[in-house]
Amino acid sequence: MGIEVIVEGLTKSFGRQTVWQDVSLTLPPGEVSVLLGPSGTGKTVFLKSVIGLLKPERGRVLVNGVDMVNSPERDIYEVRKLFGLMFQDGALFGSMSLFDNIAFPLREHTRTKETKIRRIVMERMEMVGLLGAERKLPGEISGGMRKRAGLARALVLDPQIVLCDEPDSGLDPVRTSYLSQLLIDLNAQTDATMLIVTHNLDIAATVPDNMGMLFRRGLVAFGPREVLLTSEEPVVRQFLTGRREGPIGMSEEKDEATLAGELRYGAQLSGPPGPLPAQLEPSPGLPARSAVRRRQARVRELWDELPAPARAALGAAAAPGPGERA
Numbered sequence: 001m002g003i004e005v006i007v008e009g010l011t012k013s014f015g016r017q018t019v020w021q022d023v024s025l026t027l028p029p030g031e032v033s034v035l036l037g038p039s040g041t042g043k044t045v046f047l048k049s050v051i052g053l054l055k056p057e058r059g060r061v062l063v064n065g066v067d068m069v070n071s072p073e074r075d076i077y078e079v080r081k082l083f084g085l086m087f088q089d090g091a092l093f094g095s096m097s098l099f100d101n102i103a104f105p106l107r108e109h110t111r112t113k114e115t116k117i118r119r120i121v122m123e124r125m126e127m128v129g130l131l132g133a134e135r136k137l138p139g140e141i142s143g144g145m146r147k148r149a150g151l152a153r154a155l156v157l158d159p160q161i162v163l164c165d166e167p168d169s170g171l172d173p174v175r176t177s178y179l180s181q182l183l184i185d186l187n188a189q190t191d192a193t194m195l196i197v198t199h200n201l202d203i204a205a206t207v208p209d210n211m212g213m214l215f216r217r218g219l220v221a222f223g224p225r226e227v228l229l230t231s232e233e234p235v236v237r238q239f240l241t242g243r244r245e246g247p248i249g250m251s252e253e254k255d256e257a258t259l260a261g262e263l264r265y266g267a268q269l270s271g272p273p274g275p276l277p278a279q280l281e282p283s284p285g286l287p288a289r290s291a292v293r294r295r296q297a298r299v300r301e302l303w304d305e306l307p308a309p310a311r312a313a314l315g316a317a318a319a320p321g322p323g324e325r326a
């Protein structure tokens with residue numbers, strides 16, 4: 001099972017510019033979480049802070065008992081091995097085949113024999129639907145395939161926490177839908193804790209168990225997806241429904257994929273309260289996600305703190321039973 005990530009009171013500045021302050025949230029083990037936010041709100045800076053590549057001035061990030069902000073570099077380096085990272089641009093080496101790109105972390109960080117490397121790489125390539133493309137160079141394949149190769153590479157060391165930085169950037173809505181399904185399928189197969197940073201509403205509406213949103217130097221909210229999807233907070237409503245009127249201005253403009261997602265989900269979310277967009281299920285033949293059962297138990301514990309619209313969206317079946325209330 002994936003590992004819990006606890007973020008407490010995190011504040012990050014560059015010189016006099018505060019990117020965000022006092023951010024606290026917990027990524028529940030094995031669940032999929034999405035961090036939304038307009039461009040430039042510091043989502044990438046947040047990911048880099050979680051793995052200890054950037055140093056916030058205040059707060060801590062606890063992973064496996066190690067504080068990724070304040071611990072000695074040696075300890076942070078060890079814990080970083082638990083993470084798989086998928087970067088925005090895939091970050092593949094242009095002169096290496098896909099096979100060699102995906103094998104790279106194994107060759108670089110382990111003493112695994114080539115026969116075993118081959119088995120692991122082929123398994124991961126199969127997971128992301130890239131079998132047959134082993135010999136291709138990154139420049140010879142589509143953007144969607146490059147993303148999937150980046151994801152396969154993030155998975156070769158069997159990470160317990162997977163961080164994806166805008167996995168959808170540059171993808172059309174159809175490819176983004178395939179990618180959304182792939183993220184859920186990978187979670188079903190690995191049970192890793194996943195954090196996806198995005199401003200894509202297709203992913204936000206259909207993939208995560210939990211959602212949060214960064215806006216103007218703060219975390220607006222973080223919690224079960226139903227909390228954000230039913231939130232009355234003006235900035236959250238505007239972001240999720242794509243209205244021009246609201247606190248988000250031109251300087252925090254959205255990209256094409258965001259607008260396409262809004263066409264699909266905006267109407268559903270801005271209309272009168274109704275069923276939320278359904279969360280994706282793993283593809284047929286894959287195991288059920290273990291996170292679902294754990295999340296149900298967690299939601300029952302949280303129940304009394306949840307806003308009424310979120311409880312309504314979760315439905316009476318999610319409520320704690322008579323002797324279960326704290």
Ligand SMILES: Nc1ncnc2c1ncn2[C@@H]1O[C@H](COP(=O)(O)OP(=O)(O)OP(=O)(O)O)[C@@H](O)[C@H]1O
Pocket residue numbers: 014019037038039040041042043044045046199
């Ligand atoms: N190393 C750095 N030095 C100085 N400023 C930085 C550095 N890295 C990021 N920033 C600033 O921090 C802010 C947040 O950047 P970040 O890339 O995290 O935003 P984002 O939410 O990921 O944006 P996008 O959605 O467009 O990728 C920006 O104003 C950026 O210029």
